[in-house]
Amino acid sequence: MRISQLATAVTVALVAGLGLTACGPADSPAAAPAAAPTASAAAASTAHPVTTLPPAQGTKSPAGPATPAGDRCHSSDLSLDVIMGPQDGGASGTGDFTIELINKSARTCTLHGYPGVELLDQSGHPLGMKDVRNPQFALSGDGQVTTQTLSRGSADPTKSAASAAYVRFDTKEPGATAGYPRALKVQVIPPDETQPLVAPITMLDAPAGSDSSIMVTSTTLTIGPMDVDAPPHG
Template sequence: MAKTSQSLRRAALLASAVAVLGSLTACDTAHRTETASRQLSATGGATRCHTSELRASVGRMDPGAGQRNLPVVLTNVSSRSCTLHGHPGAAFVDASGRRLGPDPERTPDAPATVTLAPGETAWAGLRYASPEVSGARAATPAALLVTPPDERESLRVRWTADEVPAGGNAASVYLTALAAGSGP
C-alpha cells in the first residue's frame, strides 16, 4: 500500500510540474507576442501590400536604340503603409483577356524591400526590343496585367503604347525588380 501511495504522489508531482511548465511557456509566448506587437507599432507595422491596396499604371515610354523602356508603377491607395519585395508579374493581353506572347522574364537584379506610405509609388522597368527592329512577331495588346509580388490577383492597365513582341526568337521581354519612386 505504501508503494501505491508513493506512486500516486510522484504522479501528482509530475502532473503539477507539467502544469507549471505549460503555464510558464504560455506566459513566455504571450510576452513574446506582446513585445513583437509593440515593435511593429513602433516601426509603423508595415506588412506586405495586397493587390486590393494598389493601383497600377504604365509610365511614359523611353525609346532608345531599338529598345522600348517603360516604368510599371504600383501606387499604394490604402490608408496604411505596406511593403513590396521582388519582381511584379506581368502579361500582355488582348481585349478578350487572352495572353499575347511570353510573360516578361525577371532580370537577375537583387530585389530590395520598398515601404510605401499611403500615396507613394514603386516601379519596375519593362524592357523589350522593338518588333520592327528585332523581327519578332508583333501584336498590340489591349492591356497589361500587373501582379504585385506574392499576390495572385492582377491589376489591369490599359495599354496605350505601340506593338510588343508576341512570338519568334526575338520576343523576349524583361522586367526588373521593384524600386522606390515612379521611374528613372
C-alpha cells in the same frame, strides 16, 4: 502624376546587360497570372513562365526572408499605372516601359521582389509572355532586390507612395512588324499575390489619339524588381 526623373545610375545598370544578380523571393515561382481579364479581374488560371538570372560574382544578396504576409501590400491595396516614355521606333530592337504600383489603402505596406507581368491584346487575351527577372534592371541602379515601404494612401493620388519596376521587350521598326502581336494593356500581379491588376499603356509626350499599343517580336519580357518610384512622368 508625380514628377520624377529616371536615375542616372539606371542607365549605367541597363547598359551592363543581363548577367547579374537574382535574390530574395525571385527564387520562388511568380504567382500565376489571370486568363483574359474580365470586368471583375478574374484570378489566374494558368502557370506563368519565369526565369531568374543567377547571382553575379561579388554581388551580395539582401539578407532576411520575404516580407511577412501581414505587412505586404495586397493587390486590393494597390492601383496600377503603366508608363511608356519616348521610344526609338524599334531601331534598337527593344522597347521599354515602367509599371508603377501605388498604395491607395489606409495602411502602410511593403513590396519585395518581382511582379508578374503579362501583355494583353485588344480582346483582353494574354499574349503568353515569359518573365525573365533581372535585378540589374532595378530602377535605383544598385542591382539589388530591396523592400519598398509605401506609406498609407493620400486623398490626392499624386501624393500617394508608389513603387515601380522596369520592363524591357523585343520589338522592331513599325514597317517590319507586320504579323506580330500588339498589346494594348498590361496585366501585373504584385509580389506574393495572385490577384491581377490591369491598366492601359500611358504614352508620354504622344499627341492625342496616338497608337499606344506595344508591338512585340518575342515572348520574353525582362523585368526588374519593385524599386524606387523613378519612372519618367508627364
